[in-house]
Amino acid sequence: MNEEPLYERVGGEEFFRELVEAFYDGIATDALLAPLYPEYPDFEPAKDRLALFLIQYWGGPHTYMEQRGHPRLRMRHLPFVVGEKERDHWLTHMASAVEKVCDGRDGGADIAKELLDYFVPAADHLRNDQPLGLRP
Numbered sequence: 001m002n003e004e005p006l007y008e009r010v011g012g013e014e015f016f017r018e019l020v021e022a023f024y025d026g027i028a029t030d031a032l033l034a035p036l037y038p039e040y041p042d043f044e045p046a047k048d049r050l051a052l053f054l055i056q057y058w059g060g061p062h063t064y065m066e067q068r069g070h071p072r073l074r075m076r077h078l079p080f081v082v083g084e085k086e087r088d089h090w091l092t093h094m095a096s097a098v099e100k101v102c103d104g105r106d107g108g109a110d111i112a113k114e115l116l117d118y119f120v121p122a123a124d125h126l127r128n129d130q131p132l133g134l135r136p
């Protein structure tokens, strides 16, 4: 497969900034997740970290790596509990953000599927409330 990276296909940075903006609109109203963010109630720094990570992950510039180092997402999520409930809240906000930015867009359904095909297992992988071997 020699397909253009998703970053290019969605037109670059702007798409990810909008996705992250919509995602944090949801997080800001979420009493379970909002207080976990280190700069709460200011989400601007967290928005920037997530947007830069996603831009890098989907084939854009590696600014995240330059600023934050290797992502090591499991390690970076260890300071707070990620259980099934947290995962589900996170995914609910991400799924509606994906829908918002993909709806009505050319090829939007395919883009939405690609994004969620990553987010769903990746969010599950970040669960850290039980040893991996004991997870249901």
Ligand code: HEM
Pocket (backbone or CB within 6 Å): 033, 036, 037, 038, 045, 046, 047, 049, 050, 053, 068, 073, 076, 077, 080, 081, 082, 086, 087, 088, 090, 091, 118, 119, 120, 122, 123, 126
């Ligand atoms: C696919 C799933 C996820 C991805 C790609 C993701 C990505 C990220 C990234 C890139 C950071 C910033 C790391 C840094 O540079 O310090 C971060 C931080 C964080 N994540 Fe996640 N995350 C995911 C799932 C979750 C879930 C399920 C929770 C639920 C509790 C969560 C809560 C947080 C919090 C509270 C922070 C700290 C704020 C921050 O440093 O930006 N994340 N995540």
